[in-house]
Amino acid sequence: xxxxWAKYRKSKVGVAGLIVFVLITLAVILAPxxxxxxxEETSVVNFEPPTFxxxxxxxxxxxxxxxxxxHLLGTNAVGEDLWSRIWHAGRIxxxxxxxxxxxxxSTGTIVxxxxxxxxxxxxxxxxxxxxxxxxxPRLPMMILMAAFLGPGIPSIMFVIIVFGxxxxxxxxRAQVLSVKQRTYVEKARSIGGSxxxxxxNHIFPNVSGVAVAYLILEIMRVIMLEAALSFLGxxxxxxxxxxxxxxxxxxxxxxxxEAWWWFVPPGLLIAALGASCxxxxxxxxxxxxxxxxxx
Amino acid sequence: xxxxxxQDLKTYYLVDTAEVKAVDGVSFTLDKGESIGxxxxxxxxxxxxxxxxxxxxxxxxxxxxGEILLDDQPLIAMPMDEFRKVxxxxxxxxxxxxxxxxxxxxxIGSQIIEAIRLHVNCTKQEAFERAAxxxxxxxxxxxxxxxxxxxxxxxxxxxxxxxMGLACDPDIMICDEITTALDVxxxxxxxxxxxxxxxxxxxxxxxxxxxxxxxxxxxxRIIIMYAGKIVEMADTAEMFKEPKxxxxxxxxxxxxxxxxxxxxxxxxxxxxPNLINPPIGCRFWLRCPYAQAICQEKEPPLKEEAPKRYxxxxxxxxxxxxxxxxxxLVEVAPSQPxxxxxxxxxxxxxxxxxxxxxxxxxxxxxxxxxxxxxxxVHAVDGIxxxxxxxxxxxLVGETGCGKTTVGRLLLGLEKLDRGAIYFKGxxxxxxxxxxxxxxxxxxxxxxxxxxxxxxxMKNIFWAIAEPLRVHGIYKDGSDTKDKIAEMLETxxxxxxxxxxxPDELSGGEKQRVGIxxxxxLDPEFIVCDEPVSMLDASIKAGVxxxxxxxxxxxxxxxxxxTHELGVAYAICxxxxxMYAGKIVExxxxxxxxxxxxxxxxxxxxxASPPLYPDDTWGSTIPxxxxxxxxxxxxxxxxxxxxxxxxDACKEEEPGLKEAAPxxxxxxxxx
Numbered sequence: 001x002x003x004x005w006a007k008y009r010k011s012k013v014g015v016a017g018l019i020v021f022v023l024i025t026l027a028v029i030l031a032p033x034x035x036x037x038x039x040e041e042t043s044v045v046n047f048e049p050p051t052f053x054x055x056x057x058x059x060x061x062x063x064x065x066x067x068x069x070x071h072l073l074g075t076n077a078v079g080e081d082l083w084s085r086i087w088h089a090g091r092i093x094x095x096x097x098x099x100x101x102x103x104x105x106s107t108g109t110i111v112x113x114x115x116x117x118x119x120x121x122x123x124x125x126x127x128x129x130x131x132x133x134x135x136x137p138r139l140p141m142m143i144l145m146a147a148f149l150g151p152g153i154p155s156i157m158f159v160i161i162v163f164g165x166x167x168x169x170x171x172x173r174a175q176v177l178s179v180k181q182r183t184y185v186e187k188a189r190s191i192g193g194s195x196x197x198x199x200x201n202h203i204f205p206n207v208s209g210v211a212v213a214y215l216i217l218e219i220m221r222v223i224m225l226e227a228a229l230s231f232l233g234x235x236x237x238x239x240x241x242x243x244x245x246x247x248x249x250x251x252x253x254x255x256x257x258e259a260w261w262w263f264v265p266p267g268l269l270i271a272a273l274g275a276s277c278x279x280x281x282x283x284x285x286x287x288x289x290x291x292x293x294x295x
Numbered sequence: 296x297x298x299x300x301x302q303d304l305k306t307y308y309l310v311d312t313a314e315v316k317a318v319d320g321v322s323f324t325l326d327k328g329e330s331i332g333x334x335x336x337x338x339x340x341x342x343x344x345x346x347x348x349x350x351x352x353x354x355x356x357x358x359x360x361g362e363i364l365l366d367d368q369p370l371i372a373m374p375m376d377e378f379r380k381v382x383x384x385x386x387x388x389x390x391x392x393x394x395x396x397x398x399x400x401x402x403i404g405s406q407i408i409e410a411i412r413l414h415v416n417c418t419k420q421e422a423f424e425r426a427a428x429x430x431x432x433x434x435x436x437x438x439x440x441x442x443x444x445x446x447x448x449x450x451x452x453x454x455x456x457x458x459m460g461l462a463c464d465p466d467i468m469i470c471d472e473i474t475t476a477l478d479v480x481x482x483x484x485x486x487x488x489x490x491x492x493x494x495x496x497x498x499x500x501x502x503x504x505x506x507x508x509x510x511x512x513x514x515x516r517i518i519i520m521y522a523g524k525i526v527e528m529a530d531t532a533e534m535f536k537e538p539k540x541x542x543x544x545x546x547x548x549x550x551x552x553x554x555x556x557x558x559x560x561x562x563x564x565x566x567x568p569n570l571i572n573p574p575i576g577c578r579f580w581l582r583c584p585y586a587q588a589i590c591q592e593k594e595p596p597l598k599e600e601a602p603k604r605y606x607x608x609x610x611x612x613x614x615x616x617x618x619x620x621x622x623x624l625v626e627v628a629p630s631q632p633x634x635x636x637x638x639x640x641x642x643x644x645x646x647x648x649x650x651x652x653x654x655x656x657x658x659x660x661x662x663x664x665x666x667x668x669x670x671x672v673h674a675v676d677g678i679x680x681x682x683x684x685x686x687x688x689x690l691v692g693e694t695g696c697g698k699t700t701v702g703r704l705l706l707g708l709e710k711l712d713r714g715a716i717y718f719k720g721x722x723x724x725x726x727x728x729x730x731x732x733x734x735x736x737x738x739x740x741x742x743x744x745x746x747x748x749x750x751x752m753k754n755i756f757w758a759i760a761e762p763l764r765v766h767g768i769y770k771d772g773s774d775t776k777d778k779i780a781e782m783l784e785t786x787x788x789x790x791x792x793x794x795x796x797p798d799e800l801s802g803g804e805k806q807r808v809g810i811x812x813x814x815x816l817d818p819e820f821i822v823c824d825e826p827v828s829m830l831d832a833s834i835k836a837g838v839x840x841x842x843x844x845x846x847x848x849x850x851x852x853x854x855x856x857t858h859e860l861g862v863a864y865a866i867c868x869x870x871x872x873m874y875a876g877k878i879v880e881x882x883x884x885x886x887x888x889x890x891x892x893x894x895x896x897x898x899x900x901x902a903s904p905p906l907y908p909d910d911t912w913g914s915t916i917p918x919x920x921x922x923x924x925x926x927x928x929x930x931x932x933x934x935x936x937x938x939x940x941x942d943a944c945k946e947e948e949p950g951l952k953e954a955a956p957x958x959x960x961x962x963x964x965x
Contacts, residue, residue: 186708193761
């Protein structure tokens with residue numbers, strides 16, 4: 001473990017990515033603590049820009065006192081506090097990202113291992129199926145399918161997974177084909193090792209680097225896709241993710257009101273999380289994945 | 296004034312934040328028409344030295360310091376634009392011709408023409424004519440100028456590389472391991488070409504090789520490098536007659552040569568030092584049996600001991616300037632040769648392995664044309680032999696002769712097409728895999744490539760425990776731990792290796808782990824598939840003598856697959872020579888080496904490089920290469936290359952016949 005960290009640490013980009021990722025993850029885990037208001041609570045002022053202290057002033061036209069809460073990121077069209085909402089939405093985004101990516105990567109890894117190791121007709125069938133999935137126009141298919149299944153988080157996750165596992169399956173298979181050629185696999189056979197022994201002890205550990213890199217990179221891709229699909233209105237309005245927040249911002253006129261505090265922060269967070277996953281994933285890929293042949 | 300004068304050359308690579316001192320203060324001169332050989336183990340900096348002379352070290356990877364003077368013109372300080380005019384025109388570089396050295400999408404002619412036109416102002420037609428002339432010079436038929444690299448054999452590709460090196464008529468040509476990838480017979484031919492070019496063009500060459508005997512044949516002067524420094528420099532004859540530095544002596548002593556009495560050298564313990572933090576003092580002291588206190592403290596300078604003879608050692612007086620087989624050397628380094636020839640080993644006749652008429656053809660993927668016939672490589676084409684208990688049975692031959700396939704068939708790693716293999720009397724070629732697993736407890740294999748033979752994710756303890764685990768003998772108790780500790784000790788590795796990962800081991804150490812893995816199940820029979828061919832000479836000798844020691848201790852039977860006649864000569868009891876999927880000669884080792892009957896065996900023996908410089912070496916080798924057959928020719932497979940071939944040889948395939956007691960040969964006209 002220590003050795004791995006020493007190796008990982010040498011990549012500045014990788015460390016930066018890891019820090020951003022950990023910070024965002026911590027923030028969404030601590031969402032109830034960070035939230036300054038109750039999620040249901042609404043302020044009287046809609047579209048209020050960020051305010052950093054509680055204050056009151058007279059209403060310019062009417063004879064009443066307007067009360068301003070502390071809204072670090074202002075409020076939205078119905079006066080909800082965006083600072084509190086953004087961290088709760090992050091929970092949904094990250095949860096979808098991690099769960100879908102785990103399912104995608106493990107499915108892809110299993111298919112890749114089986115196709116690559118057993119080869120022959122098994123490989124032929126599996127890899128042709130993967131190829132078929134890969135040539136389908138993805139986004140239109142996803143939108144169609146999600147619309148057919150009805151909006152909501154489960155259907156979004158379903159379509160992302162269905163169209164997501166093929167890329168890791170192909171990569172892992174390629175890696176398995178390379179590892180399979182190595183002398184230690186041959187040696188394990190000459191010792192009398194069973195297929196299970198060889199796959200589990202020799203093949204899998206040596207493709208796990210690619211699998212982990214994929215796991216992280218998939219989190220990014222899933223979050224991006226989820227945001228895209230939600231923005232198109234296929235998400236669940238009751239449990240807003242960052243993508244849903246952008247959808248609402250768009251549909252309720254944040255752009256025309258120039259309420260930048262509504263759409264810039266979730267956009268930035270999606271970008272930051274995506275970039276951090278990308279940095280971590282590529283670092284793992286560069287440093288821990290077996291190269292095809294040394295020297 | 297010398298042509299090339301290298302003064303205190305230092306090339307340091309930057310790896311992460313550490314500096315690897317690959318070449319660390321090297322000085323030498325090269326005169327016009329002279330040929331210098333640079334020898335040393337892998338990682339001693341010899342290739343880096345060559346690349347530094349060409350200034351081919353990328354600035355981001357490392358830096359070159361010191362002075363390189365070509366006709367008193369400093370090369371290192373020269374701006375790159377100017378240096379480019381010197382490079383290739385005055386100093387050229389010939390790399391080892393693996394497929395990668397030539398561009399596969401251009402024909403060889405255009406690649407030579409490119410090399411000419413980049414440096415010499417001439418028309419395309421002139422360059423083309425020059426290219427054809429160069430090909431003639433390196434003895435490649437100029438009509439092949441339009442051939443692509445994959446259409447040429449390995450030897451021809453190497454010749455084309457040399458032609459490119461000669462393209463601009465340079466003063467100096469650097470040859471970096473140019474024969475390493477070639478078979479022995481081709482090697483002799485390429486070296487012969489190099490020798491004749493040196494003479495006819497008055498060309499100065501710097502020849503780099505890890506094989507000392509090769510340098511002995513083509514160089515006037517030899518430099519021995521160790522850990523980035525020159526430890527000895529002398530005229531070739533002097534160097535071989537009287538090696539002075541302990542490292543040189545061990546290096547020479549590690550070599551196995553069929554022209555000398557049979558013996559198994561001990562090799563040098565340990566491996567070259569890490570060049571990030573090389574040891575203070577003499578860099579060799581850790582491995583040197585003579586080492587004194589002064590060696591650890593002070594770095595020995597390269598002193599001129601006699602005219603033109605430089606040695607870097609503090610202890611020359613005390614260890615004497617004696618020849619290398621002086622008794623004192625044997626005392627200090629117990630290189631007690633295992634006397635194979637007179638070993639009172641009674642060969643019993645009960646066969647451990649019997650191979651009965653086995654065949655293995657591999658299908659060639661590409662057909663000739665869409666509806667062409669499927670073609671098969673005849674890898675193993677009807678082979679019979681028996682291996683007796685306690686014997687070391689050698690299988691020798693060149694690349695592609697099928698020797699490795701035989702080894703793999705024996706352990707069921709390939710499926711047999713026809714024939715049968717018996718292990719201690721029972722047929723193991725037609726049994727279920729569960730039964731085969733039982734056989735595998737008694738029959739093991741040691742593999743060639745130490746660099747991919749261990750799983751990089753598992754430590755050494757796991758690797759040695761793996762066979763035990765597979766066969767259900769592994770228990771979490773202390774018995775297993777003791778067993779693994781014992782195995783490590785047997786193969787001469789320290790106990791702290793248990794927790795190391797394969798990346799932390801050198802090639803020789805990995806190969807020792809491989810041996811421990813094979814021995815873990817206490818087998819009776821081991822197939823050694825070129826176990827030492829990828830190791831340096833000094834390490835090779837150590838591994839070979841370990842294998843022989845273990846054999847005596849554990850009463851093992853070996854099949855030893857190798858392309859090196861010297862190694863086979865040192866350790867095998869009987870040898871089978873293979874050619875194009877068939878055994879052409881089978882006899883005791885002495886008979887094979889001293890009384891070879893088959894013309895192919897004779898060719899192999901003549902081509903095997905002699906340890907001492909010998910001007911007549913290779914003069915009897917006919918030109919042309921041993922072809923690689925997909926489908927062998929009719930009649931005797933060797934007839935197209937055989938000097939004695941008669942008409943009958945083209946029609947009838949000779950069988951293996953007993954020419955003398957125990958001496959079988961497949962040739963009708965001896």
